[in-house]
Amino acid sequence: MAEYIVRTLSGVSDLTLISVHARHDIHSVKNRSICCDLVAKDSSGKIYNIEIQRRRKGAEPERARFHSAMLDSSTLEKNADFVDLPETYVIFITEKDTLHGGKALYHIDRTVREMDHAPFGDRAHIIYAVMNNTTPGPLGQFLRDFLADEAARIADPALAECMNYFKTTEKGENQVCEIMERLIERENEIVRKNTQWETQRENVLRMLNNGRNKEQILVDLGITDEEFSALLADKAG
Numbered sequence: 001m002a003e004y005i006v007r008t009l010s011g012v013s014d015l016t017l018i019s020v021h022a023r024h025d026i027h028s029v030k031n032r033s034i035c036c037d038l039v040a041k042d043s044s045g046k047i048y049n050i051e052i053q054r055r056r057k058g059a060e061p062e063r064a065r066f067h068s069a070m071l072d073s074s075t076l077e078k079n080a081d082f083v084d085l086p087e088t089y090v091i092f093i094t095e096k097d098t099l100h101g102g103k104a105l106y107h108i109d110r111t112v113r114e115m116d117h118a119p120f121g122d123r124a125h126i127i128y129a130v131m132n133n134t135t136p137g138p139l140g141q142f143l144r145d146f147l148a149d150e151a152a153r154i155a156d157p158a159l160a161e162c163m164n165y166f167k168t169t170e171k172g173e174n175q176v177c178e179i180m181e182r183l184i185e186r187e188n189e190i191v192r193k194n195t196q197w198e199t200q201r202e203n204v205l206r207m208l209n210n211g212r213n214k215e216q217i218l219v220d221l222g223i224t225d226e227e228f229s230a231l232l233a234d235k236a237g
Contacts, residue, residue, distance in 0.1 A: 006040060006048050008142055009091050009105070009129050015042040039071075046087045047071055052146070059094045064108075064126045072124070087123040093146060097130045104135035104143055201231045 003017040017040045038050040049067055053059040067090045076085055092098075099106050106128040110120035131146045138156075145154045154160035200221065207217050218228060 003040075005050065006042075006089075006091070008139070009050075009093075009127055010048065010089050010125075012042075012046075015044070015046070017042050017048075041086075046089065047075060048089045048091065050091045050093065052093045053095070059092050059096075059098045059128075061098075064090050064092055064128075068124050068126060085123070087125070089125045089127060091127045091129065093129045093131060093143070095131045095147065097133065099128055104130050104133040104140045106130075197231075200227075204228065204231050 003015070006017065007013055007015060038048075040048045040050070042048070049071055051059075051067065068088060071088045071090070072085055075088075076082070097103070108126040108128070110122055110124070111117035112120055129143055131143050133140055133143055135143075141155050145156045145160075148154045200223070203221060204217055204223075207220070212220070214225075214228060217223075218225065223231075
């Protein structure tokens with residue numbers, strides 16, 4: 001199914017996926033990490049990251065840029081040549097038209113402005129696919145099918161078969177349960193971290209109001225200078 005989606009949205013009709021990873025984590029040692037909905041690799045070495053975003057928040061161009069950068073950082077071996085970077089596709093399937101162009105599909109590639117927008121050739125591609133679109137034809141219907149809540153309402157046979165599998169077979173239902181459990185765990189972790197951050201921010205403000213200086217607060221709370229500044233900036237925002 002992943003192969004079918006990638007073929008349809010990327011336009012690469014002859015690709016063959018050799019690996020597919022759902023809920024794939026890409027970690028950064030120091031900065032923000034990401035959890036990808038799906039990362040796949042085809043037989044020619046191209047990497048595909050598919051993200052399904054039902055909300056407008058989380059589908060910003062900056063997030064697509066970050067996903068593209070994280071794919072690069074996770075695939076280039078130490079001391080490897082930069083030309084060894086694989087070709088990458090970050091595909092965001094969004095419910096709303098985030099780019100407001102009235103299209104079902106958007107292909108974003110870097111170009112050179114001073115050369116009549118000739119391709120830059122970095123082989124990094126971003127694609128936005130809009131579920132809630134009015135484009136006629138098979139592609140528009142294929143994307144609208146993602147909004148259906150039951151297989152009988154899906155026009156595309158492959159998508160219908162996939163939904164039917166997940167909703168009507170024991171194995172499929174078990175997989176859905178596992179996915180939901182991971183999503184719930186992820187949301188709980190976000191809530192927990194937000195609560196800890198709020199508590200830490202209140203501690204910093206309370207200690208400042210009580211006359212403690214920054215150096216004392218860093219030691220007492222076990223936080224870094226960067227974290228201290230971020231906590232105060234968060235409050236100011």
